[in-house]
Amino acid sequence: MTTLIYDGSFDGLLTAVFEVFEYRYKDVEIISKGRFHQENMFAEIHDVITQNDKAERVLNKLEQNIGKSGIHQLLKVFLSEDSESEKIILSAIQQSIQHPQENILQNYADCDILKISKICKSVDRERHRMTAFVRFEKMLDGVFFAKIDPDFDVLPLIRKHFKDRYQDQKWMIYDLRRNYGLLYDLENCEFFYPEEKLDLHQYQQKFHDEEKNYQTLWQRYFTKTNIVERKNLKLHIQHVPKRYWKYLTEKS
Numbered sequence: 001m002t003t004l005i006y007d008g009s010f011d012g013l014l015t016a017v018f019e020v021f022e023y024r025y026k027d028v029e030i031i032s033k034g035r036f037h038q039e040n041m042f043a044e045i046h047d048v049i050t051q052n053d054k055a056e057r058v059l060n061k062l063e064q065n066i067g068k069s070g071i072h073q074l075l076k077v078f079l080s081e082d083s084e085s086e087k088i089i090l091s092a093i094q095q096s097i098q099h100p101q102e103n104i105l106q107n108y109a110d111c112d113i114l115k116i117s118k119i120c121k122s123v124d125r126e127r128h129r130m131t132a133f134v135r136f137e138k139m140l141d142g143v144f145f146a147k148i149d150p151d152f153d154v155l156p157l158i159r160k161h162f163k164d165r166y167q168d169q170k171w172m173i174y175d176l177r178r179n180y181g182l183l184y185d186l187e188n189c190e191f192f193y194p195e196e197k198l199d200l201h202q203y204q205q206k207f208h209d210e211e212k213n214y215q216t217l218w219q220r221y222f223t224k225t226n227i228v229e230r231k232n233l234k235l236h237i238q239h240v241p242k243r244y245w246k247y248l249t250e251k252s
Helices: 010-022 052-079 085-098 111-133 155-165 200-204 209-225 233-239 242-247
Strands: 002-006 028-032 044-047 144-148 171-175 180-184 189-192
Touching (some): 002 010, 010 052, 010 085, 052 111, 111 155, 155 171, 155 189
Parallel strands (some): 002 028, 002 044, 144 171
Antiparallel strands (some): 171 180, 180 189
């Protein structure tokens, strides 16, 4: 068994895949540094150094075989952070090389391809819910701030949606679980990686006065317009699952 250890990035994973073919590894596993624990003392360890040219060559080959939509599916599997994501991505790429004329991502008889399909559906649902339930709060510096805690790493998938929709104001979206975020300054929309995790107590002290008043008014409106006799909690939870309530001002 050869274990390829990469840096945890998508480019790093594609570099590792390239080296599987380059060195003709057969019995192989790919794992990120953050999740690596050497349990098999007889395994040969191969440290992968991310190389953009190798990653690019894999992407170009995949675009020929499964198209950009297929690459996007593999990216969603990677962002799902599933424990088997590297294994099934490698399997899909190997199949695409073996059968370049076939759309291997529609071969649901294969267990790895079926799992890719299921993961993509789950990630798509989470992406959609993040675009629906994210709530921005105005800070003292005028930046609109939103905190999220999604099950999957969907921030790269919602970047374009928010950049296109909120072009006239500065905003920031921060992933509490993964400690990184998106910052839009009216010109550029870039990822940022703070050294320390967000202190929620200090964060709330930086609310703009307008934001505090708005939240109070919205909560009052929500309470006044709620018709107790027509309350259907089961249906409400079906449309707005409880785990998303922490994002909603009216649920505070």
